[in-house]
Amino acid sequence: MTASAPRYMARFRCIAEACEDTCCAGLTVPISESRWSLLRQKVAGTPDEANVAALIKPNPDGATGQQAGILGKRADGHCAFLDEAKLCSLQRRYGEAVLPDGCSVFPRVLTRWGAQVEMAGSLACPETARLCLLAEDALVREPVPEEQALRPQVARQVAAGDDAWTAHADTVREAMLRLLQRREVPFAARLYALGRMALDLGDFYFPGTTAFASAAGEESRHPSASDASEPEVRGPMTDSAPDASETRAEAAEARLARVLREYESTDTLASLSAQLEALELPGGPWAGICGAVLRSREAAVSSPRFLSLMSAVRASYGGADTHPDQAWELHAARRSALESLHGERVHQYFLHHALNHFLRHPFTEAESLLNAVFLLVLRASVVRWVLLGHPAVVALLEAPGTPEAALDDAAVEAFQVVAKHVEQAPSFLDFAKGLAGEGPETFARLLILVKGL
Template sequence: MTASAPRYMARFRCIAEACEDTCCAGLTVPISESRWSLLRQKVAGGPDEARVASLITPNPDGATGQQAGILGKRADGHCAFLDETKLCSLQSKYGEAVLPDGCSVFPRVLTRWGAQVEMAGSLACPETARLCLLADDALVREPVPEAQALRPQMARQVASGSDAWTAHAEVVREAMLRLLARRDVPFAARLYALGRMALDLGDFYFPGTAAFTDSQAESHADAEDAPTAAARLASILRTYDAPDTLHTLRDQLEALELPGGPWAGICAAVLRSREAHVGSQRYLSLVRGVRESYGGADTTPDDAWRLHVTRREALTSLHGERVHQYFLNHALNHVLRHPFTEASNLLNAVFLLVLRASVVRYVLLGHPAVVALLDTPGTPVATLDAAAVESFQLIAKHVEQAPQFLDFAQGLAGEGPETFARLLILVKGL
């Protein structure tokens, strides 16, 4: 097996009890039948036998296999096996092998593209967020030792090649990464270009497409000036590699006049929707501080937008390149960590990327430490870095993967041209 990872994940080492958060809280953790059986063997006849029997219960949904059991939680939402030093008592005594797959692999996210296993990272871990956001070479991909790709059998299979949607996924993903990495147009223009590229591909490149079948390709090849679907795909991707295309799209985006209130309203609604479902005091404290910084519960979306624009311009003037690095690295990691093939189509995948970036941008520009930094321009950039890590990490942990957020995103996106129109509103906020 060969494995690769962005450089920040090759550098990653869990900092355990030194971490400002814990991955052992706030999540429902399943355990597979095989790991559960191994753990029972390890604790049999010992002081932990009864504890394991009482704290791991069959999945109430009746699931088996990988979801057979559920680890218990304490009243504060932390895993019942977390000890007083913020370490896993099971791993300390019985080794990594007894851990559920999610506990062992996190914050690693494993994806198999053909024979290649790729290891990206979840920014829900503060240390991966730090490593990903704060180093300019964080997203350089390189080979890693096989041992770093823990439990590669858990990798999601993406590019199986069994259908056109997955068979062409890798070349499309590489085009997305190239476009995002371009420095000759602003970051928002690159996201706009991603949306346009997805729209251009959307009428023939989607799950279940028949445009790439042999019979279809032959009929296209026989028709005058009618390229095959594969040729169309390659042509569109080349178009978005061209500097002229991006410069034209940049000019289009800058000429658009769209209201900003809806952007601020969407971001605030996402944060409100999660408050009742999250027990983390770090998250709740940050969200309440952000809300107050935008004017409190009674502020209007238009007023919040005006504050956001003022802060965005001021922060760009002070630390524009640093902030650009945060969001570029976040976007590149998003493409690696969330294969677009999981979405209903490419445009919806781009929409979700832009929505997630918008929510984090809203939080960062409302972070009390960032607001104070703008009032005191001489504040060290380390203060901004710390606020960014906290913002990206807490949103990744408590918002980005939450079912309520994903349902909201799906409803907000709509379909086809409607999705692109709503994506424009989000892009203008960035």
């Protein structure tokens, strides 16, 4: 087996009891039937036998296999097996092998692309967030020893290559990662370009596409866009009819290559950047979306760390009754001030977050490429809102001589708490899906989010 990882994950080591927000709190942890059985064997005849029987229950949703059981929690939300030293009592006594896959692997996220296992990281871990956001070379990918890719058997299989959607996924993803790193273009314009690229690909590259099939006479049509009108803003390129000598599959592959190549063009990116700059949209809706996401999560999360930060952020924007337009004015002023003071540093945070997003969340899990881009931009928007409302950032803007380390600390906290309590929550993903809509309206709503960034 070969494995690779961005450099920050090759550097990662759990800091255990020194962590400011243990992963053994605030998360629901499933255990597979096989690990549960192994654990019961290991604790048989020990004082822990009764604890394991009492504190691990069958999944209330009736799931089996990998989700068969659920680890119990204490009243404070911490795992019932966490000891006084903030260490796992099960691992300390019986070894790593008895741990559920999530406990063993986290914050590592394993994905298998063909024969290659990739290891990315979840920013829900403070140490992972620190390493990912703050080191300039954090997202450089390199080979890692096999033993670092713990439990590769649980890796998600993404690019099996048995359908066109996954067969071309790595090529498309690499083009997206290259586009994100075009530093001569403003970051928001790169996200806009990603959306436009996804729009250009969307009518023939999607889950279940037949555009790349060799059989003649079949039409490829995205089911969600079958009767949709053309989007108001067109892509920067117009495809000509393929040469009659090309097979259907060759024509689709050539078209895919042309679209991806078009977004490598400096002229295309400059044109898109100018378009985005000239586009005027109100910021109130963006502020309203970010506020709504966080309010919904406050009602569902019990973590004091999360709730305290969200309360402070809300207060910094004027409180619960502030109109979104007023909150936006505060945000825009802070954004401009922070850009003048620490623009490059803030750019690094969000660039690394975006690059990691496409390593951590394969776009093939989305309903379309455009939906995957939309979800990235929504997540980035929520983090941007939290960061610019963070008390430490507000204080920094009032005292511009504050060391950059204070900004780094605030960024790590903002990205980490959002990753842990918002980004993967089913309610947030449902909200994102509803907000995105379908077809051309997804791109229109993407524009609102991109302009807010």
